[in-house]
Amino acid sequence: MDKVSKEQRSRNMAAVPNRNSQPELIVRRALHRLGYRFRLHRKDLPGTPDIVLATHRLCIFVHGCFWHRHEDCRRSTVPSTNTRFWLEKFAKNKARDQDVTERLTAFGWRVEVIWTCETTSEDKLLSALRRCLERRPSS
Numbered sequence: 001m002d003k004v005s006k007e008q009r010s011r012n013m014a015a016v017p018n019r020n021s022q023p024e025l026i027v028r029r030a031l032h033r034l035g036y037r038f039r040l041h042r043k044d045l046p047g048t049p050d051i052v053l054a055t056h057r058l059c060i061f062v063h064g065c066f067w068h069r070h071e072d073c074r075r076s077t078v079p080s081t082n083t084r085f086w087l088e089k090f091a092k093n094k095a096r097d098q099d100v101t102e103r104l105t106a107f108g109w110r111v112e113v114i115w116t117c118e119t120t121s122e123d124k125l126l127s128a129l130r131r132c133l134e135r136r137p138s139s
Contacts, residue, residue, distance in 0.1 A: 021062070023064070024050050026125065027119060027125065028040075028051065038054075039052045046103040046107075047061070047100030058109070058112065059110070060113070062113075062114050062119070063114070066116075067093055068093055068115075069090050073117050
């Protein structure tokens, strides 16, 4: 099997949507059903959060378990080829996520993550959303 070139790998990763993905649409519909209104992808906030509930000072990111390394999730695998590249990529993603969380927190926002695996079951998703919405910032 031929090794995939860096250029080809970049094209493949570029095909992964960073907005309006199916899991994100599922989360948005669920929030809407629960009666919440929100803004999408606010560019004026660090990390351009997927969903922003300004009245709650809450930013929600819908993270893919694979890309953002959801701990103890079966979807959080490491490809068997080009492992070093993937481990570096995942480390950069996690570092970026941590940086964005710290910056948003410094601006007074709460940051919550809904994982892709939580969107596969309506009960799981509603439970995760209620957890996010009911959690209060530690003062």
